[in-house]
Amino acid sequence: MSLLDHYAEAAGEDVIDHLRQLANLLRDRTVVHVNSTRVGGGVAEILTMLVPLTTALGIQARWEIVSGDSEFFECTKAIHNTLQGKRSLIPNRLLRIYEETNAANAEQLRPLLEEADFVIIHDPQPAPLIHFCPKRKGKWIWRCHIDASRPHRPIWNYLRSHVAAYDASIFSLAAFAKPLPHPQYIVPPSIDPLADKNCQLDDSEVDAVYREFELDPGRPLLLQVSRFDRFKDPVGVIRAYQLIKKFLPGVQLVLAGGTATDDPEGDAVLQEVREAAAEDVDIHVLLLPPNAHRTINALQRAASIVLQKSLREGFGLTVTEALWKGKPVIGGDVGGIRLQVVDYHTGFLVSTPEGAALRTRYLLAQPEKLKAMGEKGRQLVRENFLITRQLREHLTLMLISMDGARDRLELF
Numbered sequence: 001m002s003l004l005d006h007y008a009e010a011a012g013e014d015v016i017d018h019l020r021q022l023a024n025l026l027r028d029r030t031v032v033h034v035n036s037t038r039v040g041g042g043v044a045e046i047l048t049m050l051v052p053l054t055t056a057l058g059i060q061a062r063w064e065i066v067s068g069d070s071e072f073f074e075c076t077k078a079i080h081n082t083l084q085g086k087r088s089l090i091p092n093r094l095l096r097i098y099e100e101t102n103a104a105n106a107e108q109l110r111p112l113l114e115e116a117d118f119v120i121i122h123d124p125q126p127a128p129l130i131h132f133c134p135k136r137k138g139k140w141i142w143r144c145h146i147d148a149s150r151p152h153r154p155i156w157n158y159l160r161s162h163v164a165a166y167d168a169s170i171f172s173l174a175a176f177a178k179p180l181p182h183p184q185y186i187v188p189p190s191i192d193p194l195a196d197k198n199c200q201l202d203d204s205e206v207d208a209v210y211r212e213f214e215l216d217p218g219r220p221l222l223l224q225v226s227r228f229d230r231f232k233d234p235v236g237v238i239r240a241y242q243l244i245k246k247f248l249p250g251v252q253l254v255l256a257g258g259t260a261t262d263d264p265e266g267d268a269v270l271q272e273v274r275e276a277a278a279e280d281v282d283i284h285v286l287l288l289p290p291n292a293h294r295t296i297n298a299l300q301r302a303a304s305i306v307l308q309k310s311l312r313e314g315f316g317l318t319v320t321e322a323l324w325k326g327k328p329v330i331g332g333d334v335g336g337i338r339l340q341v342v343d344y345h346t347g348f349l350v351s352t353p354e355g356a357a358l359r360t361r362y363l364l365a366q367p368e369k370l371k372a373m374g375e376k377g378r379q380l381v382r383e384n385f386l387i388t389r390q391l392r393e394h395l396t397l398m399l400i401s402m403d404g405a406r407d408r409l410e411l412f
Contacts, residue, residue, distance in 0.1 A: 071097045083155065144171050189390065
């Protein structure tokens with residue numbers, strides 16, 4: 001059975017047939033994805049399977065990364081934060097390091113990038129690469145995974161000086177798109193239903209996480225899975241749990257996450273979380289390795305309710321993962337979470353720890369409602385947020401970029 005046949009079982013034969021029709025028009029074309037890390041974060045998880053699936057369709061796909069020192073990632077994290085609304089200026093010294101690091105990476109990547117039919121650059125880290133590849137043969141597309149709806153204006157203006165040179169850009173939501181002198185496309189992210197993090201597990205693997213992390217299967221379990229990042233508001237989740245525990249003393253909380261190689265703030269946030277958890281034996285703060293996908297899968301399946309109380313969120317793939325496993329999600333009323341948490345249907349949208357606590361108590365008191373929400377959530381993901389849908393939209397976008405503006409594509 002081929003790779004594509006395996007996905008037909010999860011997404012449907014008609015979906016795979018459509019992908020093959022689109023890919024026939026792109027056969028032997030080359031596409032290169034570039035980001036800044038192979039582990040940690042949603043972008044790396046998407047590319048891990050998006051690239052092999054593209055190759056399986058007869059398109060030559062590659063995935064490259066840009067590397068840099070601690071000051072480079074200090075700068076790119078600051079850009080990331082200011083795009084999400086943090087008001088701060090970045091020293092010119094760091095911006096020079098940012099550009100010089102991209103110039104150095106271009107020396108290594110230039111032959112590949114200049115010859116590719118399509119180059120998709122992910123997020124701010126490699127955005128300046130375009131200026132160091134003057135003999136570009138193909139189309140260059142900037143893919144923004146960040147909630148850039150209300151950026152700090154001086155930093156957006158700086159980044160725009162790089163992004164404006166691209167042939168097109170992709171945003172996860174229409175609300176994130178910015179005025180740019182080229183076509184913009186809306187492509188929400190997706191999950192891989194066959195990956196270790198999302199595949200079906202035996203009950204024994206779920207039981208194993210109870211034992212490993214000393215969790216009680218007889219009591220309600222709340223879970224948030226995220227990098228330790230202030231915009232994910234892990235301390236706010238602890239506050240919500242503390243409010244819930246006043247009424248439901250048996251409740252347990254797991255905050256599971258890791259760090260990404262391009263995020264220098266993770267250790268400091270983890271320490272803040274551990275301090276907020278204090279000595280509460282029912283709060284489990286888990287620092288998991290990048291390859292702990294089956295552990296995360298099992299934790300999500302063990303959870304009664306999954307939280308994602310983000311303050312800013314480009315999309316929130318952990319929400320998608322939880323819904324795929326039939327779990328209602330109580331999520332922050334921000335960004336891409338709004339696309340997935342349909343209020344009162346697949347979970348609840350909240351803005352405060354108090355709101356999260358109230359909605360959690362409501363669901364724990366109504367197990368039939370909790371189950372029905374979970375079933376709706378799984379169907380929502382199957383129809384809208386599997387990787388096969390994202391791949392279809394990438395192929396369509398490439399065809400449009402290659403052939404100029406057309407209002408119809410002929411498939412044979």
